[in-house]
Amino acid sequence: xxxxxxxxxxxxxxxxxxxxxxxxxxxxxxxxxxxxxxxxxxxxxxxxxxxxxxxxxxxxxxxxxxxxxxxxxxxxxxxxxxxxxxxxxxxxxxxxxxxxxxxxxxxxxxxxx
Amino acid sequence: xxxxxxxxxxxxxxxxxxxxxxxxxxxxxxxxxxxxxxxxxxxxxxxxxxxxxxxxxxxxxxxxxxxxxxxxxxxxxxxxxxxxxxxxxxxxxxxxxxxxxxxxxxxxxxxxxxxx
Numbered sequence: 040x041x042x043x044x045x046x047x048x049x050x051x052x053x054x055x056x057x058x059x060x061x062x063x064x065x066x067x068x069x070x071x072x073x074x075x076x077x078x079x080x081x082x083x084x085x086x087x088x089x090x091x092x093x094x095x096x097x098x099x100x101x102x103x104x105x106x107x108x109x110x111x112x113x114x115x116x117x118x119x120x121x122x123x124x125x126x127x128x129x130x131x132x133x134x135x136x137x138x139x140x141x142x143x144x145x146x147x148x149x150x151x152x
Numbered sequence: 153x154x155x156x157x158x159x160x161x162x163x164x165x166x167x168x169x170x171x172x173x174x175x176x177x178x179x180x181x182x183x184x185x186x187x188x189x190x191x192x193x194x195x196x197x198x199x200x201x202x203x204x205x206x207x208x209x210x211x212x213x214x215x216x217x218x219x220x221x222x223x224x225x226x227x228x229x230x231x232x233x234x235x236x237x238x239x240x241x242x243x244x245x246x247x248x249x250x251x252x253x254x255x256x257x258x259x260x261x262x263x264x265x266x267x268x
Contacts, residue, residue, distance in 0.1 A: 070254045081158070081245050081259035082196070089254055127195060131255035137184055137201050137209065138255040145195040 042066055045128055045143025052118055053151050060113045060126055060146045068130035071111045072140065073102055076125040118150045155179050156248050158260030165236055166268055173231045173263045175246030181226035182248035186257060187219070190243045202229050236267045 045062045052058055062071070070089045074082035086095050088104035088111060095102045099122075101114040111130075115122055125147050129140040155178040165171050175185055184203050188196040200216075202208040202223035210216045220232040229248075233240055243264055247257040 070256075072256060074259075079243075079262065079264070081156075081247075081261045084154075084256060084258065087254045087256055125193075129257075137203070138249045138257070139186075139198065139201060140255065140257055142195045142198075145193075147193060 041144060042141040043128055043130055043143040045146055047146060048144060049147050049149075051149045051151070054119055055117050056150075058115050058118060058148070060128075060148075061110070062112070062128035062130075062143050063110045064130065065109065066130075066132065067108050069108070069133040071104055071108075071128060071130045073111070073113055074127040074129065076127060076145075082125075082127055115148075118148075120150045120152050123148055123150050154250065154256075154258040156182075156246065156258050156260040158246055158263055160263060161261060162264045162266075164266045164268065167237055168235055170232055170234045171236055171265060173233075173244055173246070173265075175229045175231070175248070175260050177227045177248040177250075177258075180248075180250045182229075182250060183226070184249045185223055185229040186247045186249070187221060187229075187231050188245045188247065190245060190262075192243075196245065199231075233265065236265070238267045241265055241267045 073085045076082040086102045091106045091108045093104045099116045127145045128143040157176045159174045187199045199214045200208045200210045202221045204223045208221040223229040245262040247259045
């Protein structure tokens with residue numbers, strides 16, 4: 040069973056459209072990260088959210104952490120072909136001394152010109 | 153900052169040989185390093201967690217005698233795939249965690265292993 044349920048698994052949209060990716064869990068996380076990965080490369084950290092209800096913006100990307108710190112969303116406005124990639128959410132649980140992250144299954148986003 | 157390198161980026165080997173992959177944190181000291189395996193179009197699967205100077209903690213189902221991990225310093229961890237077989241072919245990625253920075257992990261560029 041997956042601790043973090045990420046949806047949708049695949050997303051194929053036209054340039055200019057908006058989209059939202061969700062990560063949900065029944066567990067509470069002390070922090071949650073969003074990563075983006077391109078083929079043949081390692082994931083790149085986009086943002087970390089730590090406070091319930093927190094909203095962070097990174098240009099056209101908006102990240103939100105749920106009030107109860109059990110869920111998060113990534114919203115992209117006016118998607119561009121350069122946004123294409125695998126988006127991964129990952130959460131760390133309170134009390135984890137080794138800092139292990141639990142990853143969602145990922146969302147493969149394709150933005151067509 | 154927070155750059156992690158991995159070497160080699162690609163390796164092809166014959167079945168039965170051993171392959172060593174290096175993971176280095178270039179501009180910070182990593183208290184913990186992680187090794188993941190990733191299949192095409194899928195998420196990361198944690199294999200093991202290593203702390204400098206101590207034995208690695210392996211995830212359930214990962215053979216510790218097959219995947220040897222050494223974390224000799226705060227900037228270097230190695231993964232050795234022993235007696236590699238074609239089913240070990242995969243994309244291996246390491247990450248490093250700087251002490252107590254919101255559990256952020258910084259990933260290396262990955263190593264594509266192909267076992268013939």
